[in-house]
Amino acid sequence: xxxxxAIAQRHHKILSPLTKTGWPFWITTGLLSIVFLWxxxxxxxxxxxxxxxxxxxxxVSWAFYLVNFVFFIGISHAGTLISAIxxxxxxxxxxxxxxxxxxxxxxxxxAGPTNILFDLGRPIRFHWVAIHxxxxxxxxxxxxxxxxxxxxxxxxxxxxxxxxxALLRERFPRRRWFYNPLSLGWIGSERQERILKKASAFLxxxxxxxxxxxxxxxxxxxxxxxxxxxxxxxxxPYFVAGAIYSGIAAIILVAAILRRVYHLEDYLQPVHFNxxxxxxxxxxxxxxxxxFAEYLTTLYGGGVDELAVFxxxxxxxxxxxxxxxxxxxxxxxxPILALRRTRTILGTTxxxxxxxxxxxxxxxxxxxxxxxxxxxxxxxxxxxxSWVEWSMLAGLSAGFMLAIILFSKFFPIISIxxxxxxxxERDEKVT
Amino acid sequence: xxxxxxxxxxxxxxxxQACVVACRQENNISFAGDKEAKLGRAKLxxxxxxxxxxxxxxxxxxxxxxxxxxxxxxxxxxxxPVEATYKSPEGIVAQVYPRCIGVRMCISNxxxxxxxxxxxxxxxxxxxxxxLNPDVYSRKKGVTEKCNFCIQRxxxxxxxxxxxxxxxxxxxxxxxxxxxxxSEALYFGDxxxxxxxxxxxxxxxxxxxxxxxxxTEPKVFYLKEGEWxxx
Numbered sequence: 001x002x003x004x005x006a007i008a009q010r011h012h013k014i015l016s017p018l019t020k021t022g023w024p025f026w027i028t029t030g031l032l033s034i035v036f037l038w039x040x041x042x043x044x045x046x047x048x049x050x051x052x053x054x055x056x057x058x059x060v061s062w063a064f065y066l067v068n069f070v071f072f073i074g075i076s077h078a079g080t081l082i083s084a085i086x087x088x089x090x091x092x093x094x095x096x097x098x099x100x101x102x103x104x105x106x107x108x109x110x111a112g113p114t115n116i117l118f119d120l121g122r123p124i125r126f127h128w129v130a131i132h133x134x135x136x137x138x139x140x141x142x143x144x145x146x147x148x149x150x151x152x153x154x155x156x157x158x159x160x161x162x163x164x165x166a167l168l169r170e171r172f173p174r175r176r177w178f179y180n181p182l183s184l185g186w187i188g189s190e191r192q193e194r195i196l197k198k199a200s201a202f203l204x205x206x207x208x209x210x211x212x213x214x215x216x217x218x219x220x221x222x223x224x225x226x227x228x229x230x231x232x233x234x235x236x237p238y239f240v241a242g243a244i245y246s247g248i249a250a251i252i253l254v255a256a257i258l259r260r261v262y263h264l265e266d267y268l269q270p271v272h273f274n275x276x277x278x279x280x281x282x283x284x285x286x287x288x289x290x291x292f293a294e295y296l297t298t299l300y301g302g303g304v305d306e307l308a309v310f311x312x313x314x315x316x317x318x319x320x321x322x323x324x325x326x327x328x329x330x331x332x333x334x335p336i337l338a339l340r341r342t343r344t345i346l347g348t349t350x351x352x353x354x355x356x357x358x359x360x361x362x363x364x365x366x367x368x369x370x371x372x373x374x375x376x377x378x379x380x381x382x383x384x385x386s387w388v389e390w391s392m393l394a395g396l397s398a399g400f401m402l403a404i405i406l407f408s409k410f411f412p413i414i415s416i417x418x419x420x421x422x423x424x425e426r427d428e429k430v431t
Numbered sequence: 432x433x434x435x436x437x438x439x440x441x442x443x444x445x446x447x448q449a450c451v452v453a454c455r456q457e458n459n460i461s462f463a464g465d466k467e468a469k470l471g472r473a474k475l476x477x478x479x480x481x482x483x484x485x486x487x488x489x490x491x492x493x494x495x496x497x498x499x500x501x502x503x504x505x506x507x508x509x510x511x512p513v514e515a516t517y518k519s520p521e522g523i524v525a526q527v528y529p530r531c532i533g534v535r536m537c538i539s540n541x542x543x544x545x546x547x548x549x550x551x552x553x554x555x556x557x558x559x560x561x562x563l564n565p566d567v568y569s570r571k572k573g574v575t576e577k578c579n580f581c582i583q584r585x586x587x588x589x590x591x592x593x594x595x596x597x598x599x600x601x602x603x604x605x606x607x608x609x610x611x612x613x614s615e616a617l618y619f620g621d622x623x624x625x626x627x628x629x630x631x632x633x634x635x636x637x638x639x640x641x642x643x644x645x646x647t648e649p650k651v652f653y654l655k656e657g658e659w660x661x662x
Contacts, residue, residue, distance in 0.1 A: 050572035051533070052550030058471035061538045061548060121533015121548065121573025128532050132513040139512040139536060225540040226506055226645060374544045375642060378480040378497070381471040 004170045007420060014412045015171070017262050021409070024261075029405060032398040039395020042388045043118060051121055055386045060371045064389040065119035068396060070239075070363045071246070072112035073146070073218055075356075078247020079105030080153045081211040082279070084204040093275055095422055096267040099415045100258060101251045102157040107403040108250070109150050111396050118392055138224045141217045149207075149214045156203045162186050162196065163417035178410075215243040222366065228305040229298060229370050238290045245283040245329075246359035249352035252276050254404065256349040258413055267414050270345055277348040280355070281337040288330050291362075308373045317382060318369050321361055328358025433521045433599065435580050436622035436650040437609070438632040439496050442657055443616035446494035450477050450608035450617065454498075457581060457607035459567045461553030474547040476578035477608045493656070496617070498608065499524060499545045499578035500641060500649030507537035507546060516575070522622075522650055523580050531574040538575060542645055546577045580619070581606035601627050622650060 219239035
């Protein structure tokens with residue numbers, strides 16, 4: 001390892017958030033904490049009075065929490081997956097964004113399944129899913145896949161951070177008690193480097209099938225049920241594509257905010273946003289293709305029950321949301337991302353925000369209209385989320401942001417050792 | 432082995448809803464209240480669906496009593512992650528309330544929408560509480576409940592029969608809805624016994640089951656109304 005002092009000097013912009021804390025930080029975290037804590041009150045309220053405090057009923061018995069579950073798992077999808085794919089393909093431009101992407105994955109993955117806890121009638125018995133496990137239920141496939149993915153992603157993030165933690169250990173003697181055990185005695189010896197290389201190569205390969213399986217299985221929670229417009233073989237790939245789509249958007253948004261707040265302009269350059277923008281453009285087209293295929297097949301097939309759901313979405317009660325989804329997921333982002341002139345940092349950020357809203361709506365439109373139009377024409381109901389459900393979404397989002405902010409205060413949000421390695425390789429090439 | 436089943440003669444059903452009331456009384460189904468009922472949170476293990484056809488003066492009204500279908504291939508039982516619902520060897524799709532954690536996947540996968548959730552703690556008017564049936568297992572908030580063909584009555588009949596070392600006789604056990612029906616539109620019995628009333632009626636030319644195309648194989652059979660045969 002090269003001289004720590006020199007490295008720290010060169011990358012002082014990455015390390016400065018760890019030492020300097022201004023009033024914007026305290027205001028932001030303060031506000032987010034209030035929202036976060038409020039959601040605890042909301043959950044307590046729901047716990048005491050029952051799930052009836054939500055807007056759910058009969059037949060719409062799954063709603064907001066499931067939407068948020070799928071949404072957050074979707075966000076978790078791009079980070080580690082993109083990071084792994086870019087590593088395997090040796091895409092040089094990836095280095096400054098991989099760490100942030102992996103962090104987004106880990107925290108979104110922590111936020112997603114929490115929604116299932118909120119959704120349970122008896123959340124205190126959540127562990128029974130493990131104790132009385134029934135593998136015939138798609139929910140258990142979900143549980144298994146998400147747990148595997150979560151552990152893999154935490155390992156992925158951690159293993160590739162060990163050299164940086166070792167640097168921090170040397171750099172901040174007062175925080176040694178914290179960094180020292182985490183650094184696992186890293187001194188940058190050749191043997192350690194070899195092990196790290198092997199471990200990261202293994203994790204890169206391992207995480208890809210796990211990631212694909214997770215969102216496939218999330219889709220199967222719906223796809224395996226015989227309800228109209230859920231029971232579809234396209235759901236696996238449709239959900240995976242949608243997940244990567246919203247995931248990349250989340251990474252762009254987080255990268256843009258970090259760049260602005262922590263002054264990382266030298267690291268996160270327009271070229272990164274351009275490249276991520278092109279990836280996002282591909283996913284925009286893929287999302288459109290899947291959505292179009294799904295809806296056309298339903299319409300042409302002409303099943304009575306399916307069409308009832310289809311028309312509620314396109315022209316019925318949920319049509320405003322449907323056309324907003326088309327607007328946010330395709331009409332707005334597509335031209336912005338397609339034109340080189342608008343594929344700037346600001347452009348990709350606007351497209352990302354639009355996509356995140358649109359993809360949340362997409363999940364809402366997959367879950368609720370189907371439940372509101374069951375096969376038998378008797379039970380009919382609409383759904384309107386209550387204050388409890390809105391509070392939980394706000395609290396969960398606040399908790400997610402809070403986690404990223406706190407992470408960035410204790411660990412470098414850009415991988416320093418990989419930047420160094422890259423520079424070294426570049427220097428060697430020149431000489 | 433018994434295989435319990437029900438036959439509902441739609442020609443005889445007058446839509447009086449006595450079955451609905453009897454079911455509520457027998458199974459201690461809690462009161463939802465007006466506000467909750469509007470959100471669709473009323474629990475009706477036996478529900479009466481009605482449909483108005485045509486306009487004045489040629490109006491026609493059809494009724495459909497809707498209990499749990501007790502499918503032979505139930506879509507609800509296989510999705511439960513904790514085995515809180517299962518099909519008993521006698522074909523009854525039952526709910527184990529203490530095991531249920533309220534995931535509600537069984538509700539969303541029931542094509543007949545006959546599973547009900549306790550959105551709040553079950554409540555009854557004070558004067559009603561004295562009339563609660565002591566034979567029925569109580570439910571708490573956060574669990575799913577459903578029609579179980581008055582399993583407590585079946586159990587009692589089987590005990591009596593076992594004491595006398597015989598099988599349960601035809602008509603010895605009937606659910607509350609069947610017992611109360613004033614026009615005798617509902618029949619209940621053992622589908623495995625070829626001589627039983629339900630088994631003969633279920634093979635009638637008028638017999639049909641709801642959404643047979645889904646392959647759920649319900650054990651509730653309906654007998655078509657006269658007018659329906661022409662159309």
